[in-house]
Amino acid sequence: CRMSRQLDQKNYKTQTSETLSMPNLVWLRTDLRVRDNPALYYACQSGPVEALFILTPEQWLEHTISPHRLALILRTLDQLSKDLATLGIPLRIVETPSYVASINVVVKNAKAIGATKVFFNDEIALNEARRDKKAIAALQTNGISCETFNAFTCLTPGSVRKPDGTAYSVFTPFKRKWLTVLTEIGLNILPSPKAQGPSIEPKQAPAKIAGISKSFGQELWNAGEGAALKQLNAFCKNRADNYKRDRDTPNVRGTSGLSPHLAMGVISANQCLAAAYKVNGNRWVGPSEGINTWVSEIIWREFYNHILVEHPRIAMGQAFRRETDNLPWNQSTELLESWQKGETGLPLVDAGMRQLNTTGWMHNRLRMVTAQFLAKHLFLDWRLGEKYFMSKLVDCDIAANNGGWQWSASTGTDAVPYFRMFNPIRQAERFDGSGDFVRSMVPELANAGKKQILEPWKGGGFAGYPAPIIDLAQGRDRTLAAWKSMRADIV
Secondary structure, X not given: OEEOHHHHHHHOOOXXXXXXXXXXXXXXXOOOOOOOOHXXXXXXXXXXXXXXXXXXXXXXXXXXXXXXXXXXXXXXXXXXXHHHHOOOOOEEEXXXXXXXXXXXXXXXXXXXXXXXXEEEEOXXXXXXXXXXXXXXXXXXXXXXXXXXXXXXXXXXXXXOEOOOOOXXXXXXXXXXXXXXXXXXXXXXXXXXXXXXXXXXXXXXXXXXXXXXXXXXXXXXXXXXXXXXXXXXXXHHHHOHHHHHHHXXXXXXXXXXXXXXXXXXXXXXXXXXXXXXHHHOOOOOOOOOHHHHHHHHHHHHHHHHHHHHHHOHHHHHOOOOOHHHHHOOOEOOHHHHHHHHHOOOOOHHHHXXXXXXXXXXXXXXXXXXXXXXXXXXXXXXXXXXXXXXXXXXXXXOOHHHHHHHHHHHHOOOOXXXXXXXXXXXXXXXXXXOOOOHHHHHHOHHHOOOOOOOOOOHHHHOOOXXXXXXXXXXXXXXXXXXXXXXXXXXXXX
């Protein structure tokens, strides 16, 4: 049974008293919250519930999950277990190597509690979707039915279509139709389910997973639904109105900081949109340009996830624009390593990469700057950058990460034109003119003046800081020539 979020609210039928006596298993994944969680909410409406989360460290490491995200998952599970325990719902935390092995874990735990039905929210990524299809078949073979829901995006992938029924591949018309669809169906936030009994003792996640301690990064990333909702409220109250102005300045706290919570489902897109709608005078496009811009960014997240469902091949290392796979990408390991370490000699690029390496997060403007430098000036394959970001980002959403990289590399849907390249020096002038952010991340340049910090090599350089690994003009010319040659070959 596949239900969209919108149909859930209206069509989910009240169960009979006989059904209500049967236990249900809720399989939690990227939905680590009790509010606005359709699988959990409807499972509780139809009977007593136990919840399950499966740790799959080998699978995650194969997908190059970041250490910061691993640790945050463990801390979030501890908070979620407490929240569920107050509702009388036990959370089973089980570790198994892979997604394939997790299928047997779900079946085994459903049988252990005598469940006749398993509830879960869909996951959009390709391997996860394949796992779920096999899990449904395995459960059905064992006489256990499934109820699945959409919860990772606001609008169910496939529900935003052109008049001819095909999917959008350009953001602006997608956004217009997305807003039309949302306005028609409305936004309904599910409450926390009612307690099914007295509070119980919560379980705890392991202290370590894949060699990463639960406490790793805890000074940077707060865990749990309560922390996420508090952060959302603080953003809407204090910073949202200035979001359009401040979001591109890395030395200013101008963004919501909610991306790690959204990526793990600790807070839903619906909850963010509902808060924005209220602050913006109960309108999707209202008087606050900051809120309007933030809502647009949430719709970009929706767009990329819808694209991934429509074109799952992009999760397998394929470019959305197939012809771009003919580009003769540079294969320099030395250049790649300099970029990864933040030792390119271009201060803003290096500051962004060092922020990523030390915190597991990078400011969105810098994600574009560093990505374009890799794919355009160094002309290295964008997939190398995509994989590296996956291995470091605490907030990595495969669809948004892939979409951002393909946008920057001009290989994706609605991507920046191939001849448009962010010049990292000009970007630094615009968004870190004082140089304060660069100084905070690149200690070798701590004593550089305002002009020196843009092009430190022109002032004789600074001890320990490298000269640029590439001439920007030469890199640009080489990239343009490669693109023009590729385009000529396909014409």
